[in-house]
Amino acid sequence: MDTFEIKRHKVELMKYLRKNLEFVKKEVGVLPENMIEKCPSCRTVFSYKELSENLRVCPSCGHHFKMTAYERIDMMCDEGSFHELAAGAVSHDVLDFPEYRRVLKEAKQQSGLNEAYVFGTCRINARHAVIGVLDSSFIMGSMGSVVGEKIALSIEIAQRKKYPLVIFSASGGARMQEGTVSLMQMAKTASAIKRFDRAGGLFISILTDPTTGGVLASYASLGDIIIAEPGALIGFAGPRVIEQTIGEKLPEGFQRSEYLLEHGFLDMIVDRIHMKETVAKLMSLNERRS
Amino acid sequence: MAQLSAYEKLGLARRNDRPRTMDYIDQMFSDFIELKGDRCYGDDPAVVGGIAFYKGIPVTVLGNRRGKNVEENLRFNFGMPNPEGYRKSQRLARQAEKFGRPVICFIDTPGAYPGKGAEERGQGQAIAENIALFSDLSVPVVSIVIGEGGSGGALAFGAADSVLMMENAVYEILSPEGFASILWRNSSLASRACRLMKPTAQDLKELGIIDEIVSEPPGGAHTDPRAAIKNADRAVYGHVTRLLKEDPDALVENRYRKYRRIDGRRRQMQHT
């Protein structure tokens, strides 16, 4: 198969639970085992299955491949414990912006998601939590009004249920096509986290590749604990904009997880293999004595 | 005045002779004392902060500082704050809360500075903390966009009980030039971008993002700065005195509800 075909099939596949191989075979006409992906870092080629079994971490160099929202949820939640909320919420063309309806429609078809943020209640090593995941395959994981609404809702539900909140961010920032309405979602989500914080809620913010712009400059930077996956791009301004502004090339590793850790903006970098166990441990250590 | 396009308004908002934060501070307040520094790394000249009397009421004032010529613009970094500006703002906002002073913010920035040092010192984190802190202040916060309000760098001062906008000000997700270059890879389409982004006071009032439009003299604020600032003064004072009567808990709750509601349309979500 050529790469285009692989991509198309892969995207199709994400719509279904990966466990349902026979169903997928019938629907897509190809077994996941037969699909291949090349590591962008070390260029080794792997089968889709090989990568999936290794939580989409390159077995030879440790590069963390992008993950869909449901892959993350599978990785983090105890089997069968995830109950999605507000799954049907869809965005509207709030500013009557040219092409936005088409962009939304295509994003839905290609990602199999209704919007870029998926959340619900779950158990992580038997402990209750609210988990939310931004999926960068849906318009760069950008935070439009519905993403902002769903994030605020996930925070409020965690507060009401007194569950810890775990959010995996991956976002290019604001949703351009929603203009200033999108900008206001920063205020919405940051103030919701502030209330959650005041109410004693635990927020574990996990930054994955890429977490930039208005998402980094709002709720994502407000975790009690901030974790990043290795090698993730994390920054307010994009590297290209910075290079244009200052007129020089940025050093290797600028705005990557390791660089942020060094500058004091992360608690830790955790690879995907150890993510669930780490989050579960943090949840148990942060339980309030009552 | 004939109906101006969004791009024409942007032109007015960016004029060098348009009244800026310091002009508003000089005319609206008495005994303004500037307070500097973030007590951590430095003092950001692009953000001015201090305390003053506002018709007898002690207030905390914050604002983006922009120059009126090249030399001043260089000194104030074209109004683009570094993280120190947002941390100074947090320090002064906490102090305002401690002494029960309302906070008045003047927004006039193309955005937070996209620099190497700014990233190293946590621009994103500084803005996030600023927004979160403002969302929770138990004293009234009134913000007014007087020129150009761009991106999260402007919103940092805009999580307020009342947000006002001068008639020809713009409040945008990022500069129309940046917008056009991201979306169409062509920054010369800025005028088209500006129209589509709906960044004018009139657009944002309709979307429920701002609370009041303050009229400018015919031709724009630069034609008669005193008159423009007088209008702003009257409007801001109205909001400050009204908000001072509110119970602090109600203030915080209403501020939360206000931002919680903004979704472009009134009720578009079906919660399941």
Ligand SMILES: [Zn+2]
């Ligand atoms: Zn590799």
